Amino acid sequence: MRGGRLSPRIVVAGLAVTISVQAFPAFSQTLGQPPDTMAARVEACTPCHGNQGEGTSDVYFPRLAGKPAGYLYNQLLAFKNGRRRYPPMNYLLEFLPDRYLQDMADYFAEQRPALPATAQSDVSNQVLQHGQTLVARGDPQRQIPACGSCHGPGLTGMEPGIPGLLGLRPNYISAQLGAWRYGTRTAKAPDCMQQVAARLTEADVTAVAAWLASRPAAINAAPAPKGAYVLPFACGSESD
Structure with a gap:
C-alpha cells in the first residue's frame, strides 16, 4: 500500500475471491446441504x-x-x-x-411403512358381499377370474410386476378399474387387466373397490416371490 492506496495486485486478488464466491456458491455453502441420497x-x-x-x-x-x-x-x-x-x-x-x-x-x-387404518365403508353389506365374491372367486360365467388368482391369496402381489391391492382407497381403485375398462390405462401385452376390467359392470367396480378398501393389513405385506403361484392366463405383468 502506497500513500493510502491499495496495491493493484491486492485489488485484483480481492475481485477474484468475490467473483469466485458469487459464481460458485457451493463453495460458500458447504454446510446445510441436503444429503445425496x-x-x-x-x-x-x-x-x-x-x-x-x-x-x-x-x-x-x-x-x-x-x-x-x-x-x-x-x-x-x-x-x-x-x-x-x-x-x-x-x-x-x-x-x-x-x-x-x-x-x-x-x-x-x-419401504415398509404401516398400512393405513381401514375406513368405514358407506356401501351396503350386499355390495360388500358381491365385492368379496368377485375378489375371492370371480365369476366363471362371465370369464372374470378372482382378483386373488393374480394378486395373490393375501392380495399382496407377486414379484416382479404384479402389485398388491391393500392400502388403497376405494375411489382410487374404482378410477383405475375404469381406466382399464375404457382403455385410458394400458399395460404390456397381453394386457390381462384390460381384458378382465372390460367384463366388469359399474356395479362390479363399486363392489370390488369397496371390499378391497375394507381389508385390514396383512401380517406380511411383502409381495410373493416370482412363480409362487400360477396365473389363470398369460399376462404381460408376470414377465416384466
Missing part, C-alpha cells in the same frame, strides 16, 4: 405419495411403498412415455433416464 432425491414425490410412499389423505394418489420394483418401474416408464396420462407425472418424469427410474422404483419397493 435417494430419499432426498424423491422429495418431489412426497407431497402426493407420502414421505415413504405410504400415501396421503388424497384418495386419488396411491400408496407406492412395498410394491414390486418391476411394477413401479413399469408405471414410471408408462408415465414417462405417455402410455399413462397424468400431466404432473408426465412432466416430472419426461427427461429422467430409465436407469434413474429403476433406482426410484427400487427405493419405494424397499
Whole structure:
C-alpha cells in the first residue's frame, strides 16, 4: 500500500475471491446441504405419495411403498412415455433416464411403512358381499377370474410386476378399474387387466373397490416371490 492506496495486485486478488464466491456458491455453502441420497432425491414425490410412499389423505394418489420394483418401474416408464396420462407425472418424469427410474422404483419397493387404518365403508353389506365374491372367486360365467388368482391369496402381489391391492382407497381403485375398462390405462401385452376390467359392470367396480378398501393389513405385506403361484392366463405383468 502506497500513500493510502491499495496495491493493484491486492485489488485484483480481492475481485477474484468475490467473483469466485458469487459464481460458485457451493463453495460458500458447504454446510446445510441436503444429503445425496435417494430419499432426498424423491422429495418431489412426497407431497402426493407420502414421505415413504405410504400415501396421503388424497384418495386419488396411491400408496407406492412395498410394491414390486418391476411394477413401479413399469408405471414410471408408462408415465414417462405417455402410455399413462397424468400431466404432473408426465412432466416430472419426461427427461429422467430409465436407469434413474429403476433406482426410484427400487427405493419405494424397499419401504415398509404401516398400512393405513381401514375406513368405514358407506356401501351396503350386499355390495360388500358381491365385492368379496368377485375378489375371492370371480365369476366363471362371465370369464372374470378372482382378483386373488393374480394378486395373490393375501392380495399382496407377486414379484416382479404384479402389485398388491391393500392400502388403497376405494375411489382410487374404482378410477383405475375404469381406466382399464375404457382403455385410458394400458399395460404390456397381453394386457390381462384390460381384458378382465372390460367384463366388469359399474356395479362390479363399486363392489370390488369397496371390499378391497375394507381389508385390514396383512401380517406380511411383502409381495410373493416370482412363480409362487400360477396365473389363470398369460399376462404381460408376470414377465416384466
